Amino acid sequence: xxxxxxxxxxxxxxxxxxxxxxxxxxxxxxxxxxxxxxxxxxxxxxxxxxxxxxxxxxxxxxxxxxxxxxxxxxxxxxxxxxxxxxxxxxxxxxxxxxxxxxxxxxxxxxxxxxxxxxxxxxxxxxxxxxxxxxxxxxxxxxxxxxxxxxxxxxxxxxxxxxxxxxxxxxxxxx
Amino acid sequence: xxxxxxxxxxxxxxxxxxxxxxxxxxxxxxxxxxxxxxxxxxxxxxxxxxxxxxxxxxxxxxxxxxxxxxxxxxxxxxxxxxxxxxxxxxxxxxxxxxxxxxxxxxxxxxxxxxxxxxxxxxxxxxxxxxxxxxxxxxxxxxxxxxxxxxxxxxxxxxxxxxxxxxxxxxxxxxxxxxxxxxxxxxxxxxxxxxxxxxxxxxxxxxxxxxxxxxxxxxxxxxxxxxxxxxxxxxxxxxxxxxxxxxxxxxxxxxxxxxxxxxx
Numbered sequence: 001x002x003x004x005x006x007x008x009x010x011x012x013x014x015x016x017x018x019x020x021x022x023x024x025x026x027x028x029x030x031x032x033x034x035x036x037x038x039x040x041x042x043x044x045x046x047x048x049x050x051x052x053x054x055x056x057x058x059x060x061x062x063x064x065x066x067x068x069x070x071x072x073x074x075x076x077x078x079x080x081x082x083x084x085x086x087x088x089x090x091x092x093x094x095x096x097x098x099x100x101x102x103x104x105x106x107x108x109x110x111x112x113x114x115x116x117x118x119x120x121x122x123x124x125x126x127x128x129x130x131x132x133x134x135x136x137x138x139x140x141x142x143x144x145x146x147x148x149x150x151x152x153x154x155x156x157x158x159x160x161x162x163x164x165x166x167x168x169x170x171x172x173x174x
Numbered sequence: 175x176x177x178x179x180x181x182x183x184x185x186x187x188x189x190x191x192x193x194x195x196x197x198x199x200x201x202x203x204x205x206x207x208x209x210x211x212x213x214x215x216x217x218x219x220x221x222x223x224x225x226x227x228x229x230x231x232x233x234x235x236x237x238x239x240x241x242x243x244x245x246x247x248x249x250x251x252x253x254x255x256x257x258x259x260x261x262x263x264x265x266x267x268x269x270x271x272x273x274x275x276x277x278x279x280x281x282x283x284x285x286x287x288x289x290x291x292x293x294x295x296x297x298x299x300x301x302x303x304x305x306x307x308x309x310x311x312x313x314x315x316x317x318x319x320x321x322x323x324x325x326x327x328x329x330x331x332x333x334x335x336x337x338x339x340x341x342x343x344x345x346x347x348x349x350x351x352x353x354x355x356x357x358x359x360x361x362x363x364x365x366x367x368x369x370x371x372x373x374x375x376x377x378x379x380x381x382x383x384x385x386x387x388x389x390x391x392x393x394x395x396x397x398x399x400x401x402x403x404x405x406x407x408x409x410x411x412x413x414x415x416x417x418x419x420x421x422x423x424x425x426x427x428x429x430x431x432x433x434x435x436x437x
Contacts, residue, residue, distance in 0.1 A: 001247065001382065002406060003333065009243050013233035016241070021229050030238055037246050045359070049333070103224050121190060122222045123229050128192065143183050150186065150218045157221065 004044050007053035014124055015061055021119050022065050032068060036061040059134045069112060106156035114149035117142055180204045189219045291384030296392040296401045298356040299377040299410030302363050307373040314350030314365055324351050328362035336378055337434035339427045341366050346374055374413040381408040391417055400424035
């Protein structure tokens with residue numbers, strides 16, 4: 001119990017962040033984190049003692065999120081159509097509002113498998129190996145999904161905002 | 175220089191600051207010579223920064239009370255106990271409905287705090303005493319000479335340091351011990367004996383409930399025992415000896431264990 005408090009409690013803010021970024025639904029995200037923590041409590045004794053608690057907890061959260069997303073897929077796409085600003089994780093401030101909105105919209109266009117890799121690596125600071133463990137995929141797949149996610153995000157925001165000056169000169173170079 | 179060609183993976187690892195210094199310098203040198211790639215990498219790095227900034231406020235929000243770990247642990251415990259902790263009438267109704275008075279009673283007992291806390295520890299201690307302390311051939315798996323190995327083993331399996339009291343001043347020699355199974359996970363069993371062959375057993379295991387509990391006596395036939403819990407570890411001292419002789423020994427064990435674990 002004590003080691004669970006020590007290892008899991010500090011993760012809760014990051015778990016909420018990942019759930020919110022992945023689901024784009026603040027209330028649903030906290031429900032998901034609660035489900036995750038309940039599972040962590042119930043299965044704590046099954047955890048491999050030599051394993052890393054963070055990747056273990058994140059993999060539980062991720063699997064729950066994927067189950068929820070696939071169950072609500074139809075509803076999810078509808079919700080995206082009329083998603084308003086309150087559904088975004090952070091209300092955009094005036095100076096970076098345009099970029100924030102474009103970025104969030106571009107993030108939503110990513111397939112879940114790319115979005116999760118991008119969030120785990122870029123936002124949650126997991127190493128490529130840790131992300132591979134959380135998602136239960138080879139590290140090479142993590143790399144290719146990350147590359148595709150970044151390419152797509154870049155193209156999407158450039159198409160949305162050619163006025164930012166980065167423009168079309170940023171073509172892919174081998 | 176490694177001389178390896180710069181791969182797409184290197185560019186992403188550069189963005190994520192996941193390269194070793196040598197490789198990072200190589201990628202930097204490559205980017206210095208390829209302005210178009212450098213612009214693309216810079217744009218991706220900027221998006222990475224923007225993404226982090228966009229979601230950072232979530233992690234800085236106060237954690238909602240519904241996600242408090244102690245509260246969720248308590249909630250889980252209550253959901254287990256709730257059906258049996260209601261009024262006597264509802265418990266009785268449940269037993270009647272089951273139509274299995276004996277089995278239902280046993281089940282209720284299993285889920286009651288009595289059977290998961292100190293009371294369970296007392297039963298486990300008595301069962302293990304009966305099996306191991308009476309064994310004349312091999313009462314312990316690791317002998318007193320292997321004290322350090324035994325302590326390391328038990329501490330590892332119990333996932334926390336365990337203290338071993340020295341009872342020689344009270345006339346009890348340390349014999350050795352072993353890891354034993356209980357319904358609540360592994361426990362350490364340490365045996366001592368005196369010149370008359372009286373064996374004293376100390377059982378120790380982590381407690382999920384009643385983690386700090388004052389010492390209380392328990393008896394099973396000719397067996398006397400004292401059990402308590404301190405800082406999440408439960409202890410039982412048992413012997414086929416009168417309780418009044420065992421009591422000062424239990425006090426001594428508690429005093430030493432407390433001293434060793436706090437030092």
